[in-house]
Amino acid sequence: MLIRVPPRWHLPASACTPEGAALDRRRFLALAGFGALSAACGRTTPAGDPLALVDPGPTADRYPAPRSAAHAVDRPITDERIAASYNNFYEFSTDKEAVWREVGAFRPWPWTLTVTGLVRKPLTLDLGELVRRMPLEERVYRFRCVEAWSMVVPWTGFPLARLLAEADPLPEARFVRLITADRAAEMPGVKGQPWYPWPYFEALTLAEARHELTLLATGIYGHALPRQHGAPVRLVAPWKYGYKNIKSVVAIELVASQPATFWNKLVPHEYDFAGNVLPQRPHPRWSQASERVIGSGERLPTLAYNGYAAEVAGLYGA
Numbered sequence: 001m002l003i004r005v006p007p008r009w010h011l012p013a014s015a016c017t018p019e020g021a022a023l024d025r026r027r028f029l030a031l032a033g034f035g036a037l038s039a040a041c042g043r044t045t046p047a048g049d050p051l052a053l054v055d056p057g058p059t060a061d062r063y064p065a066p067r068s069a070a071h072a073v074d075r076p077i078t079d080e081r082i083a084a085s086y087n088n089f090y091e092f093s094t095d096k097e098a099v100w101r102e103v104g105a106f107r108p109w110p111w112t113l114t115v116t117g118l119v120r121k122p123l124t125l126d127l128g129e130l131v132r133r134m135p136l137e138e139r140v141y142r143f144r145c146v147e148a149w150s151m152v153v154p155w156t157g158f159p160l161a162r163l164l165a166e167a168d169p170l171p172e173a174r175f176v177r178l179i180t181a182d183r184a185a186e187m188p189g190v191k192g193q194p195w196y197p198w199p200y201f202e203a204l205t206l207a208e209a210r211h212e213l214t215l216l217a218t219g220i221y222g223h224a225l226p227r228q229h230g231a232p233v234r235l236v237a238p239w240k241y242g243y244k245n246i247k248s249v250v251a252i253e254l255v256a257s258q259p260a261t262f263w264n265k266l267v268p269h270e271y272d273f274a275g276n277v278l279p280q281r282p283h284p285r286w287s288q289a290s291e292r293v294i295g296s297g298e299r300l301p302t303l304a305y306n307g308y309a310a311e312v313a314g315l316y317g318a
């Protein structure tokens, strides 16, 4: 995300397992980038194929799910292998093309998801069971990162609204906080970058969370999520920048006032709480008027609310 890169000297020796710690300082600093650093640490590097990282756990027979005709997109779907090898998931690596090589130790099953806070019925759910009973559907959505690149992705999941309804929010609930798993032992980027406020945390207003477009995605391209896409469950709010679309969610909490969020807390003037895709509002360091399409390299104009203005503008009083 090109934010303040911690000074080189900030790289702690603890970023490495003993093999890494044995490296002398010059060699340590010469290793360009975290991917190389992790390789030196002997991290699991799955052979060749980013799709080898699909682990459906107990849910394999739930895919593929029927595709929703109501959510078609006028752009071609991004090649699956390209999407699976160009990821933002700082818990594993800050190098988008290296994330998939760093997720091998991550164990998405079994998985517990909680829904707590201002609800009448707090929930502690086994995700495998939840996926088995939810009506899954596939939706093709545009996906726009704040870094001005985009993809088109077929997600599989269910509306977050459905899960929230089961928890039965109290009238005081106005925001929904979501939190990523905190597993330093399985996440080399957490272990190696202690200056970030892990675990990753995001939030939506309750109205946004209940919006028909907002999914909890458990699959992509007709199968369960590979780890680099946020297995086994992640948020998808397609009118918002990628950073709102939090991965590998373990906890959902209903709260009364606006919660802090990861990138907004780190760099508030660059990443606002709403994170809505608005082409006329530039990022302080680059324009948001157009985007680079991953795969084709084509440059396309960015659409208001990422092309979902008709559906969501009402949320913002338009």
Ligand SMILES: Nc1nc2c(c(=O)[nH]1)N[C@H]1C(S)=C(S)[C@@H](COP(=O)(O)O)O[C@H]1N2
Pocket (backbone or CB within 6 Å): 001, 086, 087, 088, 089, 090, 091, 144, 145, 146, 180, 200, 228, 229, 230, 241, 242, 243, 244, 245, 246, 247, 248
């Ligand atoms: N936990 C967590 N969730 C995250 C991120 C992250 O670093 N950690 N990065 C976000 C950003 S900036 C983007 S663009 C998307 C990328 O999703 P993808 O790799 O599945 O395309 O994940 C989002 N969710």
Ligand SMILES: [Mo]
Pocket (backbone or CB within 6 Å): 088, 144, 145, 146, 147, 241, 242, 243
């Ligand atoms: Mo992003």
